[in-house]
Amino acid sequence: MIKIWSMKKNEEAAAKKKPKTSAAQIRVQKDLTELDLPPTMTTHFPVPTDLLNFTLTITPDEGMYQGGAFVFSFAINTNYPHDPPKVKCTQKIYHPNVDLEGNVCLNILREDWKPVLNLNSVMVGLQYLFLEPNADDPLNKEAAEELRKNREQFLYNVKQSMRGGHIKGMPFDKVTV
Amino acid sequence: MAAVDVQRVNGTSHVGDWPDRYYHVDQVLDRPGPRTDPSFMAGDGVKDFLRNQCKILVIGAGGLGCEILADLALSGFKDIHVIDMDTIDISNLNRQFLFRPKDVGKPKATVAAEYVMKRVPGTKVTPYYGKIQDKDDDYYMQFNLVICGLDSVEARRWINATLVNLVDPENPESLKPLIDGGTEGFKGQARVILPTVTSCYECSLDMLNKPTAFPICTIANTPRLPEHCIEWASVLEWPRVQGDKKMDTDDPEHIQWLYNIASARAKEFKIEGVTWQLTQGVVKNIIPAIASTNAIIAASCCNEAFKIATSSAAYLNNYFMLIGTDGVYSYTFEHEKRSDCPVCGGESLEVSVPRSWTVERLIEMLVEKQDIQIKKPSLSTATAQIYFQAPKQLEEVTRPNLEKLVSDLVPDGGDITVTASSLPFSLSLRITYV
Numbered sequence: 177m178i179k180i181w182s183m184k185k186n187e188e189a190a191a192k193k194k195p196k197t198s199a200a201q202i203r204v205q206k207d208l209t210e211l212d213l214p215p216t217m218t219t220h221f222p223v224p225t226d227l228l229n230f231t232l233t234i235t236p237d238e239g240m241y242q243g244g245a246f247v248f249s250f251a252i253n254t255n256y257p258h259d260p261p262k263v264k265c266t267q268k269i270y271h272p273n274v275d276l277e278g279n280v281c282l283n284i285l286r287e288d289w290k291p292v293l294n295l296n297s298v299m300v301g302l303q304y305l306f307l308e309p310n311a312d313d314p315l316n317k318e319a320a321e322e323l324r325k326n327r328e329q330f331l332y333n334v335k336q337s338m339r340g341g342h343i344k345g346m347p348f349d350k351v352t353v
Numbered sequence: 354m355a356a357v358d359v360q361r362v363n364g365t366s367h368v369g370d371w372p373d374r375y376y377h378v379d380q381v382l383d384r385p386g387p388r389t390d391p392s393f394m395a396g397d398g399v400k401d402f403l404r405n406q407c408k409i410l411v412i413g414a415g416g417l418g419c420e421i422l423a424d425l426a427l428s429g430f431k432d433i434h435v436i437d438m439d440t441i442d443i444s445n446l447n448r449q450f451l452f453r454p455k456d457v458g459k460p461k462a463t464v465a466a467e468y469v470m471k472r473v474p475g476t477k478v479t480p481y482y483g484k485i486q487d488k489d490d491d492y493y494m495q496f497n498l499v500i501c502g503l504d505s506v507e508a509r510r511w512i513n514a515t516l517v518n519l520v521d522p523e524n525p526e527s528l529k530p531l532i533d534g535g536t537e538g539f540k541g542q543a544r545v546i547l548p549t550v551t552s553c554y555e556c557s558l559d560m561l562n563k564p565t566a567f568p569i570c571t572i573a574n575t576p577r578l579p580e581h582c583i584e585w586a587s588v589l590e591w592p593r594v595q596g597d598k599k600m601d602t603d604d605p606e607h608i609q610w611l612y613n614i615a616s617a618r619a620k621e622f623k624i625e626g627v628t629w630q631l632t633q634g635v636v637k638n639i640i641p642a643i644a645s646t647n648a649i650i651a652a653s654c655c656n657e658a659f660k661i662a663t664s665s666a667a668y669l670n671n672y673f674m675l676i677g678t679d680g681v682y683s684y685t686f687e688h689e690k691r692s693d694c695p696v697c698g699g700e701s702l703e704v705s706v707p708r709s710w711t712v713e714r715l716i717e718m719l720v721e722k723q724d725i726q727i728k729k730p731s732l733s734t735a736t737a738q739i740y741f742q743a744p745k746q747l748e749e750v751t752r753p754n755l756e757k758l759v760s761d762l763v764p765d766g767g768d769i770t771v772t773a774s775s776l777p778f779s780l781s782l783r784i785t786y787v
């Protein structure tokens with residue numbers, strides 16, 4: 177066998193035996209403990225020892241969704257950060273980029289996810305959807321159509337839905353705080 | 354099958370080893386060449402090591418694994434172990450040449466092992482039908498070398514982290530070279546990882562080609578490709594209709610359901626090309642496997658294994674890339690170790706702590722330590738949080754631990770993972786009590 181050990185001895189930082197903590201787990205610890213969130217976003221851990229499943233509540237303090245509290249579930253698998261976190265809106269809301277099942281159209285959650293991104297980037301991206309709903313990437317086509325054609329009506333629909341009202345016969349969850 | 358004599362062979366012929374069996378291989382083992390390592394001992398010593406002592410583990414007995422097993426056996430490795438958790442599917446037979454139609458349904462590892470032993474007399478192949486995660490450190494410790502021919506990122510990350518963790522500064526035998534092969538259609542790579550010495554698998558995680566993900570809004574609104582319809586069925590319709598029921602991509606009924614939904618969708622949007630096979634391919638993220646790519650990458654991996662085991666020539670430093678999509682292009686470079694790699698990078702410290710110290714005292718000590726410069730560290734063990742600076746809820750939950758004794762939370766010789774914004778990644782502490 178080739179003598180690798182001698183090379184190792186020359187290494188400046190002869191790494192010590194590392195703990196059995198998984199790379200995903202260390203990464204989630206790092207991401208979470210270094211979250212730099214504005215007061216409009218809070219995390220909640222239903223089981224505090226389980227760092228891989230939690231919720232994020234966004235309470236926008238400006239824009240059309242001001243006055244609502246929007247709750248997203250985060251599920252992180254052991255292949256994080258190779259795989260992005262799975263994020264869903266837990267409420268039925270009226271938003272061009274969120275469908276009625278809670279799926280979210282945010283590029284960094286799917287096609288543009290990279291391991292260098294972190295939970296903070298995802299959370300900031302989610303909040304941005306409430307400040308600047310985007311009619312070009314619709315998941316709720318009717319909402320997007322309304323936003324594009326008639327901003328006033330869209331805003332009215334948003335307020336109506338946030339109070340738990342119906343839009344075109346479809347009931348929405350009450351999300352006002 | 355002829356009776357095989359497994360007594361010590363010395364590179365020279367004996368029962369089971371016919372005359373000049375290793376004539377060609379011995380050309381490089383009997384005398385040094387211009388690129389041989391200075392430690393190379395030509396002749397019987399190295400042949401004895403290769404043929405009687407060297408124990409090599411092959412992970413994966415699929416497309417790459419079959420090639421690797423054949424190449425190793427034919428180049429003279431005689432004690433080979435193989436792990437694979439899969440059984441043989443009829444679709445494997447076009448390239449996984451150790452398998453025959455009668456083997457369909459049987460474990461790949463077992464069938465591959467039997468085939469190689471029958472075909473290459475004198476070789477002992479020990480199969481394990483199961484997961485790599487079933488095995489512990491003692492198991493991996495018995496090998497001189499590990500070769501991976503896997504198609505799963507997760508399994509690779511696991512074995513990489515396991516071999517990095519296995520390295521014990523007190524024990525040279527604990528450093529197991531890992532040779533990792535991978536193919537994707539006409540592209541492939543082979544690399545040599547010397548755990549803790551060179552860049553590891555995790556170091557290069559961001560270089561990986563990610564499976565193509567389509568924007569969810571395209572899938573929902575403007576499907577143009579058959580793949581968009583299949584993704585619609587699996588990503589949006591499955592959870593909507595099936596609720597919490599987990600999708601099993603190995604279950605033909607689930608694939609059938611997705612296929613039906615995707616076909617209806619395709620019809621609605623006048624898209625052609627949704628087939629049962631494509632449905633399975635998309636949801637299982639199958640990239641067509643090319644036999645020749647597997648052969649090239651496997652050969653490269655085994656070539657490296659041979660050179661490392663014998664010191665007969667310089668080994669790959671450390672990444673070989675093959676791109677066969679437009680002509681044939683290959684490139685070799687040294688992938689650099691990342692100091693912020695969560696597996697092999699980061700700092701590691703031995704810390705002696707009085708048994709009377711609280712967690713708070715330990716944190717104070719860490720913050721005061723000039724040589725590591727950390728602010729606001731968060732601490733955990735492999736199984737529990739000790740103290741988290743944030744988010745607020747976790748800080749509150751872990752705050753009572755500040756007053757507890759470190760020795761009540763961490764055993765003697767136990768590890769603590771420390772993260773802090775000032776650290777590029779993490780720091781691990783090995784705690785001993787005084």
Ligand SMILES: [Zn+2]
Pocket residue numbers: 552553554555556557690691694695696697698
């Ligand atoms: Zn690394």
